[in-house]
Amino acid sequence: MPDKGLPLAAEIGGWVVVIYVFAVMAFYMFLFLVAFRKLRREADIHTVHYGELLHSAFSPPLSILVPAYNEEKNIVDSVRSLLGMNYPLYEVIVINDGSKDGTKDRMIEEFDMYEVKHQVLWTSRKETKPVRGVYRSRKHPGLVVLDKENGGKADALNAGIHYSQYPYFVSLDGDTVLDADAFLKIMKPIVEAKPGEEIIASGGSVGIANGSIVDRGHLARGDVRLSGRPIVIMQVIEYMRGFLIGRIGLSRFNMLLIVSGAFGVFRKDWVLEAGGYEVGTIGEDMELVVRLHRLIREKGSKAKIAYIPDPVCWTEAPETMKVLKRQRVRWQRGLFESLWKHRRMVLNPRYGKIGLVAMPYFLFVELLGPILELIGYAIAVWGLFTGHTQLYFSFLLFLSMLLYGSFLSMGAVLLEEWTLSKYNRVSDVTRLFFWALSETFWYRPIQTVWRLNGLFKSLRGKRHEWGEMTRKGISVESQRKRTGG
Numbered sequence: 235m236p237d238k239g240l241p242l243a244a245e246i247g248g249w250v251v252v253i254y255v256f257a258v259m260a261f262y263m264f265l266f267l268v269a270f271r272k273l274r275r276e277a278d279i280h281t282v283h284y285g286e287l288l289h290s291a292f293s294p295p296l297s298i299l300v301p302a303y304n305e306e307k308n309i310v311d312s313v314r315s316l317l318g319m320n321y322p323l324y325e326v327i328v329i330n331d332g333s334k335d336g337t338k339d340r341m342i343e344e345f346d347m348y349e350v351k352h353q354v355l356w357t358s359r360k361e362t363k364p365v366r367g368v369y370r371s372r373k374h375p376g377l378v379v380l381d382k383e384n385g386g387k388a389d390a391l392n393a394g395i396h397y398s399q400y401p402y403f404v405s406l407d408g409d410t411v412l413d414a415d416a417f418l419k420i421m422k423p424i425v426e427a428k429p430g431e432e433i434i435a436s437g438g439s440v441g442i443a444n445g446s447i448v449d450r451g452h453l454a455r456g457d458v459r460l461s462g463r464p465i466v467i468m469q470v471i472e473y474m475r476g477f478l479i480g481r482i483g484l485s486r487f488n489m490l491l492i493v494s495g496a497f498g499v500f501r502k503d504w505v506l507e508a509g510g511y512e513v514g515t516i517g518e519d520m521e522l523v524v525r526l527h528r529l530i531r532e533k534g535s536k537a538k539i540a541y542i543p544d545p546v547c548w549t550e551a552p553e554t555m556k557v558l559k560r561q562r563v564r565w566q567r568g569l570f571e572s573l574w575k576h577r578r579m580v581l582n583p584r585y586g587k588i589g590l591v592a593m594p595y596f597l598f599v600e601l602l603g604p605i606l607e608l609i610g611y612a613i614a615v616w617g618l619f620t621g622h623t624q625l626y627f628s629f630l631l632f633l634s635m636l637l638y639g640s641f642l643s644m645g646a647v648l649l650e651e652w653t654l655s656k657y658n659r660v661s662d663v664t665r666l667f668f669w670a671l672s673e674t675f676w677y678r679p680i681q682t683v684w685r686l687n688g689l690f691k692s693l694r695g696k697r698h699e700w701g702e703m704t705r706k707g708i709s710v711e712s713q714r715k716r717t718g719g
Contacts (some may be wrong), residue, residue, distance in 0.1 A: 251610035265483030297398030301390035332384025388511035437493035485541035517568020566688025639674035
């Protein structure tokens with residue numbers, strides 16, 4: 235037992251943290267086992283050939299929406315990769331959301347674009363900022379640029395929906411690079427849905443391209459390399475844990491609340507009925523998915539939102555602590571906004587597993603978890619330095635934090651290597667294991683502070699914008715410019 239001199243608040247707080255962390259670990263372990271079973275059952279998923287889907291009459295045409303704000307460095311490479319995708323019929327719509335750099339000019343010059351007459355094909359109750367011009371490529375008739383006044387990412391996506399022509403749309407970030415078969419893979423559950431089964435959205439995994447070479451808008455599976463920067467390596471590990479464990483496990487029970495804005499496909503009529511993307515929010519992707527789940531329950535539908543682990547899209551991750559902090563604070567604020575807006579769903583039996591499991595998980599673990607984590611770190615350090623706790627209690631507290639952080643991350647790395655094997659160099663896998671083990675000692679405490687920062691800013695109601703990210707570029711051309719080659 236703790237020493238009698240231990241303040242009651244610290245004693246209670248310590249045990250609360252230990253119980254909380256082990257409860258969360260048990261939940262994550264359950265998700266891990268679900269994900270492991272699914273991935274092992276589909277162990278050959280990345281070797282499947284999608285020729286039948288490519289030529290199938292049941293593969294619906296797609297509208298690819300690429301909202302872009304100050305994406306001059308990466309937008310051309312991203313669009314090149316999209317134009318080379320394996321899919322029967324699709325259009326690419328780049329929405330230039332009032333960029334201050336040369337995003338629009340780069341597109342017009344590179345793809346020989348000319349201005350065409352405005353034509354709104356879909357309408358909704360969402361008004362968007364004015365569209366100043368619509369441009370179509372002479373080289374690629376299916377490529378369009380909408381040049382509009384700045385209104386934020388959600389407003390840009392809504393504008394893209396209004397001008398798109400096909401029943402399904404894919405939302406992408408401006409710096410995204412996709413595997414050539416990504417659309418075929420992400421549409422597979424929609425095309426192959428059983429009679430009476432309706433898939434209204436599907437999300438794919440996101441990989442980090444820093445350290446790899448993107449040539450002419452493509453990154454081959456065998457060319458995936460791990461960055462040498464520890465801050466980037468830790469993000470790779472985070473993505474493995476979040477996508478492979480969290481999203482696979484939650485989607486298995488139709489409880490997925492996040493379809494990444496970097497890569498997701500949606501049924502347009504459902505999105506329009508749900509009200510489109512919510513303007514003025516940070517986490518517009520999560521907010522829309524929560525609203526779709528709410529609509530599913532309120533309509534009494536059995537529609538599902540799926541997650542596919544293999545159709546990887548690649549994106550550039552922050553390489554400095556300053557930019558990473560800005561990103562994580564923004565993510566936490568987006569989470570707060572989504573949960574607050576839909577707070578009546580939390581623990582509400584009317585919304586089934588979404589209200590009773592998924593929403594509480596995001597509230598108590600993802601949003602409020604950093605508070606308990608910080609208390610745990612503080613009590614552990616205070617007890618060790620002051621001697622107010624017996625050694626075994628401090629060890630138990632430390633062990634719970636280690637299991638919660640480092641060992642869970644190591645499990646995610648192991649799961650990825652067992653199944654998808656994106657990193658095929660021994661040195662890369664070894665470094666992933668080493669840095670995963672170190673997470674509890676430096677990276678997770680920093681993340682905890684940043685997430686608390688985001689929570690406090692949300693409570694204070696500070697306004698937000700797109701949140702610019704300083705990008706260096708991940709293409710061959712960008713790297714040559716940096717090195718002078």
